[in-house]
Structure formats: structure tokens, C-alpha cells
Amino acid sequence: xxxxxxxxxxxxxxxxxxxxxxxxxxxxxxxxxxxxxxxxxxxxxxxxxxxxxxxxxxxxxxxxxxxxxxxxxxxxxxxxxxxxxxxxxxxxxxxxxxxxxxxxxxxxxxxxxxxxxxxxxxxxxxxxxxxxxxxxxxxxxxxxxxxxxxxxxxxxxxxxxxxxxxxxxxxxxxxxxxxxxxxxxxxxxxxxxxxxxxxxxxxxxxxxxxxxxxxxxxxxxxxxxxxxxxxxxxxxxxxxxxxxxxxxxxxxxxxxxxxxxxxxxxxxxxxxxxxxxxxxxxxxxxxxxxxxxxxxxxxxxxxxxxxxxxxxxxxxxxxxxxxxxxxxxxxxxxxxxxxxxxxxxxxxxxxxxxxxxxxxxx
Numbered sequence: 001x002x003x004x005x006x007x008x009x010x011x012x013x014x015x016x017x018x019x020x021x022x023x024x025x026x027x028x029x030x031x032x033x034x035x036x037x038x039x040x041x042x043x044x045x046x047x048x049x050x051x052x053x054x055x056x057x058x059x060x061x062x063x064x065x066x067x068x069x070x071x072x073x074x075x076x077x078x079x080x081x082x083x084x085x086x087x088x089x090x091x092x093x094x095x096x097x098x099x100x101x102x103x104x105x106x107x108x109x110x111x112x113x114x115x116x117x118x119x120x121x122x123x124x125x126x127x128x129x130x131x132x133x134x135x136x137x138x139x140x141x142x143x144x145x146x147x148x149x150x151x152x153x154x155x156x157x158x159x160x161x162x163x164x165x166x167x168x169x170x171x172x173x174x175x176x177x178x179x180x181x182x183x184x185x186x187x188x189x190x191x192x193x194x195x196x197x198x199x200x201x202x203x204x205x206x207x208x209x210x211x212x213x214x215x216x217x218x219x220x221x222x223x224x225x226x227x228x229x230x231x232x233x234x235x236x237x238x239x240x241x242x243x244x245x246x247x248x249x250x251x252x253x254x255x256x257x258x259x260x261x262x263x264x265x266x267x268x269x270x271x272x273x274x275x276x277x278x279x280x281x282x283x284x285x286x287x288x289x290x291x292x293x294x295x296x297x298x299x300x301x302x303x304x305x306x307x308x309x310x311x312x313x314x315x316x317x318x319x320x321x322x323x324x325x326x327x328x329x330x331x332x333x334x335x336x337x338x339x340x341x342x343x344x345x346x347x348x349x350x351x352x353x354x355x356x357x358x359x360x361x362x
Contacts, residue, residue, distance in 0.1 A: 005035035006057040008028075009060070010067075012025065059106065062079055091131035095132055119158055183252070198271055205274060223273065223296060288327075294314075311338065
């Protein structure tokens with residue numbers, strides 16, 4: 001019942017936004033209200049509440065909120081709702097191709113909602129990283145392994161916040177050591193992924209002159225990739241790297257050194273113009289790798305798909321530059337462009353709200 005209304009609402013809003021047809025977009029708003037009512041009825045029906053069709057309806061309304069973006073609460077509420085439905089179904093119900101596809105399509109938004117809420121994500125449990133792919137292990141891609149790591153990070157963020165609440169210095173010191181090791185283990189796993197990925201995808205990226213006008217360039221040269229999948233994997237890797245750097249600096253402090261974890265990696269891997277693990281001189285240069293990937297990902301034939309996958313990495317990159325800097329202004333402009341050209345209005349607001357909250361050294 002809710003599926004048709006949800007898709008109609010999403011389609012009307014998206015078409016109206018892309019083609020600047022306010023009347024059609026307004027029709028989407030009306031259909032959205034009807035779809036919410038229909039979804040609530042479906043959720044109260046014991047026969048349909050856990051069905052794929054209900055999850056599809058909730059997904060469509062989540063996408064609707066990313067395009068309409070009236071507040072952070074809208075898409076976060078839907079992401080949390082989709083997550084709860086998937087959690088109740090359990091990992092065993094996501095082994096068929098269609099069920100697994102629904103899980104894969106929602107893992108990032110579920111994890112990001114948990115990250116923003118600073119709460120542990122149920123998807124960090126090993127069962128959720130293994131059982132859905134157990135019947136077809138080859139279907140789990142390199143990007144899916146990065147998604148595994150993203151699902152672990154909300155728990156690290158929650159543990160970091162919990163450290164501040166410990167009254168005993170002895171308990172705090174012990175828990176900091178435990179959490180520090182978890183962060184370093186995640187970073188080591190990410191570096192190992194990066195080395196393996198570079199070996200599996202040789203000559204898949206190179207450096208070329210930017211085709212943008214000089215005044216619009218972030219750097220004179222940019223990266224060109226073999227395909228959009230490779231580009232998405234690079235930018236997602238760098239976004240995770242920035243998150244782990246932030247946690248490392250916050251929990252471990254001045255002794256945090258991301259370079260030593262890369263010393264045991266094979267020395268014969270060619271990384272080309274991209275930074276090898278542990279080699280980037282600072283977090284700003286990690287963010288710059290994301291920036292220099294944008295021109296390719298927003299290329300005309302890739303614009304809509306590339307724009308959606310860029311939202312998270314761009315928000316992470318924006319956080320590492322000083323407010324008012326040229327890089328900060330450029331990133332804000334790119335996220336506005338995504339909102340204007342692809343319809344994802346959330347892009348216009350990410351850069352306004354993505355500055356990390358300041359917290360004292362623990």
C-alpha cells in the first residue's frame with residue numbers, strides 16, 4: 001500500500017527539483033504526507049511490517065528527505081526507522097540477492113545516522129558483516145569492506161564520549177588504553193585494505209590537468225579514474241581515514257602517529273599519484289585527495305551517481321580546513337553545486353553543520 005505512494009512522492013519531488021517545476025515538487029510534498037500515513041498502516045500490519053516492500057517504502061521516503069531536506073531530523077528519523085526494520089529482520093533474512101541489495105543500499109546511511117547520534121551501530125556485529133554474504137562471498141566488494149569499517153566507527157565515537165563521564169582517573173586511563181588500541185587496529189585494517197586494493201587495481205588512476213577555469217580550480221591537477229567505482233572507493237577510504245585521524249588525535253593526543261602502522265605493509269606496491277598509507281604529511285592533504293577527485297566524479301556522464309557518493313567524503317574534507325579558507329569556500333561551493341544540479345538539497349546544508357564539536361583532551 002505504501003510502496004506506490006512513496007515512489008510517487010519521491011519521483012514527483014525529484015523531477016520537480018531537477019526541472020525547476022515547483023508545481024510538480026509541491027505535488028510530491030502532498031504525496032509524501034499520504035505515503036507516511038500508508039507506511040504507518042503497513043507497519044501496524046503483522047503480515048507486512050517486516051516485508052521487503054515496507055523497507056523499500058521507508059527507503060524511498062528517506063531519499064525524499066535527502067532531496068527535500070527540511071531539517072536533519074527528517075532524514076535521520078527515516079534512516080533510524082529503516083535501520084530498526086533491518087535490525088528486527090536479522091542478518092539471516094538478508095541472504096537472497098534482493099534482501100542483500102536492500103541491506104547494502106542502507107548500511108552507509110544507517111551508520112551515518114548512528115555516527116551523528118554518537119551511538120553504537122548494530123551493524124558492527126560480525127554477523128551483519130558475514131551472514132548476508134555467506135551464500136555468495138564473491139558478491140562482497142572492496143567498497144563493502146570499507147562499509148564494514150564505517151559501521152565500527154559510531155561505537156568508537158560513543159566510547160570516546162563515555163570516557164569523559166568516568167569519574168575515576170584509574171578507570172579513565174585504562175579505558176583510554178583500550179580505546180586507543182581499537183582506534184589503531186581500525187587504522188591498521190584500513191591501511192591493509194588500501195594496500196590490497198592498490199595491488200588489485202593497478203594503473204586505475206592518474207593525474208591530469210584540471211579542465212576547470214583557473215579561478216575555479218582547487219589544484220592545477222586532478223585525478224582521473226578507470227571508473228566511478230574506483231573513484232568512490234578512493235574518496236570513501238579517505239573519508240574514513242579522516243574520521244580515524246580525528247579519533248586518534250582526540251583519544252591518544254600528541255603521541256598519535258598514523259605513519260608507524262604502515263611500516264609492515266608490502267614495499268613493492270605502486271600507489272601512483274595517490275598517497276600511500278601513512279605518507280600524507282597532514283590531514284589537509286588527505287582532504288585534498290578528496291577535493292581532487294571531485295572533477296571526475298561530477299563529470300557530466302557520472303554527475304548524479306557521483307554526487308550522491310560524494311556527500312559523505314566532502315563533509316569529512318570540509319572539517320579539516322579553517323573556516324574562511326580558500327579550500328573551505330571551494331568545498332562549500334561544491335556541496336551547493338550538488339544540491340543545485342543533482343537535487344540532493346542535503347548537500348547545501350552539510351557544509352553548514354559539519355564542523356566537529358569541540359571537546360577537551362581526555
